[in-house]
Amino acid sequence: MNIILLGPPGAGKGTQASRLENERGMVQLSTGDMLRAAVKAGTPVGLQAKAVMEAGELVSDAIVSALIGERLDQLGEAGAIFDGYPRTAAQAESLDQILAERGRSLDHVIELVVDEDALVERITGRFTCASCGQGYHDAFKLPAVADTCDACGGHEFKRRPDDNEETVRTRMAEYRAKTAPILPIYEARGLVKRVDGMADIAHVTDAIEAILDGRA
Ligand code: ADP
Ligand code: ADP
Ligand code: ZN
Numbered sequence: 228m229n230i231i232l233l234g235p236p237g238a239g240k241g242t243q244a245s246r247l248e249n250e251r252g253m254v255q256l257s258t259g260d261m262l263r264a265a266v267k268a269g270t271p272v273g274l275q276a277k278a279v280m281e282a283g284e285l286v287s288d289a290i291v292s293a294l295i296g297e298r299l300d301q302l303g304e305a306g307a308i309f310d311g312y313p314r315t316a317a318q319a320e321s322l323d324q325i326l327a328e329r330g331r332s333l334d335h336v337i338e339l340v341v342d343e344d345a346l347v348e349r350i351t352g353r354f355t356c357a358s359c360g361q362g363y364h365d366a367f368k369l370p371a372v373a374d375t376c377d378a379c380g381g382h383e384f385k386r387r388p389d390d391n392e393e394t395v396r397t398r399m400a401e402y403r404a405k406t407a408p409i410l411p412i413y414e415a416r417g418l419v420k421r422v423d424g425m426a427d428i429a430h431v432t433d434a435i436e437a438i439l440d441g442r443a
Contacts, residue, residue, distance in 0.1 A: 228253065228306040228439065229331050231313070233410065234339030235402040236395060237349035238424045239431060242362050243339070244310040246432045251439070253306040256298050258291045258314075260360075263387075265294075281389055283397030285314060285405060292321040299329055307331070314406045319413075335438055336413040339424035339431070343399065350395050357383035368428065 230253075232240040244255035262280060265273035272294070276286045295312055313319040326332055352365035358381035363370060370377050376384075389398070413419050420443070422434045437443035 228334045229309070229326065230306070230334055230439070231309040231336045231413075232339065233336055233406070234341060234424055235343070235346055235406075236398045237346040237353070238339040238341045239349075239428070240310045240339060242368075242428055243431055243435060244308045245362065246428075247308055247435065247439075250432075250436070251306070253308050254302055255308045255310050256295060256312065257310040258286075258294055258312040259310075261294045261298065262286060262291070281394070283389055283394035283401065285401055288315055288317040288321065292318060292325065295322070296325050299325060299331075313409060314402075316405075316409050316412065319409045333413075333418055335420055336410075336418045337435055337438060338410065338419060338421050340421050341424040345425065346399065347392055347395050350390050351392060353390055354384045354386045356381050357385045 232244055234240055241255075241257060241259075244257065247253050248255050262273070262276045266277045266280070267273070272290055276290065279286050291312055291314075295309075299307065309322070313322050322333075348366070349364065352367070353362065354365070355362050356376040356379060359376060359379040361376055361378040362368070363384070374382055374384075376382070389395075410419060420438045422431060422438070424431060426434070434443065
């Protein structure tokens, strides 16, 4: 099974992808994570992407599609959860080709429907474990024991440089202008399912699992 999680920044794509990984043995393919790793490692891709990401704009279609193709080649038989990709019509077209070349196809495009006003709060409160990447939120998902990662026991946490209010506004505008318009493409193919992304984290997972199991 191969699915796309689609939604604006802060909709909960990464949170849900990691829960599906744990529960279903699928693999999360996040272009944002791949790009941040490239920036950290100082690769040529990272050097090109850094300023673009800090401004909240989109990295070039060619770069992200190449990253996705490489990562899919390492998946074996596992199902893919595309998180943050595709983000433009050109990327959606590339994805069709990338999947076809590997004998895969899309099963569902799951749109996380959220209230835009809530996104700034979600994003400015977001932080992750520095050792394992587990995601948290200042108001909505604190670690069970203060300053201790639920998943690995780590005590160091980090915040993304682009998770500030000004950049979030640019990222939301990019989503509206370039990413939302790809929904009708998938709609025409009967692939789109909508989930209420404002529900509790666990309820959102239940709703997605119902779709994957053919119960919704
Ligand atoms: P995305 O990958 O779509 O940008 P994240 O999964 O990183 O979004 O979620 C953004 C922030 O909101 C994180 O801090 C996360 O813990 C929190 N969050 C995710 N889903 C929910 C939810 N359903 N309710 C409340 N907070 C949530
Ligand atoms: P979020 O879901 O919170 O918006 P991501 O981690 O998916 O954040 O992306 C962070 C940044 O990385 C984006 O603002 C953009 O600059 C870049 N990026 C990630 N995925 C893509 C993509 N598919 N196409 C272009 N740029 C991307
Ligand atoms: Zn951790």
